[in-house]
Amino acid sequence: MVKRCPQCNTETDDDSRFCPKCGYHYKIEEPKYRRIQVKAVQCPQCHSRIYNLSYGFCPKCGFEFQTKKDNVTYNYLEVVEQSEHQNSIIYGYILSILIPFIGIFFAIYNITRKGDAEARSAGINQLIISLVFFALDLSYIYLFIKAGAVNPNKFKLF
Incomplete structure (x- = not known):
């Protein structure tokens, strides 16, 4: 396939980076990939999450992940991506125990994350x-107040 230079209209090969006539630098658009961390895979038959792939089959329903037909290996796994809100999930658990009032705000934030089932269940x-x-x-x-360890009259604001 051939591409044209936008400055001098000269035809060049698709894989060339510069125009041979005027020296125009072609912008090469590289596909942008998103790196994901896989925590689990999902069985396509029973939809249970599987964390250990060494068995080669689903421990719940027995579905085989790989089958070989005509010297071709077919994989039937669905990747479950790690949550994008991992930091808010971790901070939410810590603050839920140490400072529960602030932990409630993190919980509500995680519950309202649409499309992220892990963040939603962690928020609940x-x-x-x-x-x-x-x-x-x-x-x-x-x-403490009832036992007399703390005098509530000391802390009156008005």
Whole structure:
């Protein structure tokens, strides 16, 4: 196939980087690839996640991942990509335990990530953990006040 120089209209080969007549530098568009980290694959038959591929078949339904026909190997795996919101998931779990009030905000952020099932399920877990630890914090404060360890009259604002 032949391409034309936009400056002098000279025909050149497709793989040439410069125009031989005027020296115009062709812009070579390289495809942009996105690197993904694979955590698991999904069985095409039962849709369960598989983390160990050494078996060669699904441990849940027995579906074979590879079949050989006419000296050709066919792979029947669907790749499950790692979540793009991995940092917010990690911070959400940490803050859900240490500072539950802030952990609730991370949980809501992760729940509202559309198209990312891992972030959504992590957000629901974080919300539950945050609410449990928030309730525990309130009960500890109540017990300290009731036991007399903390004088509530000291902390009056008005």
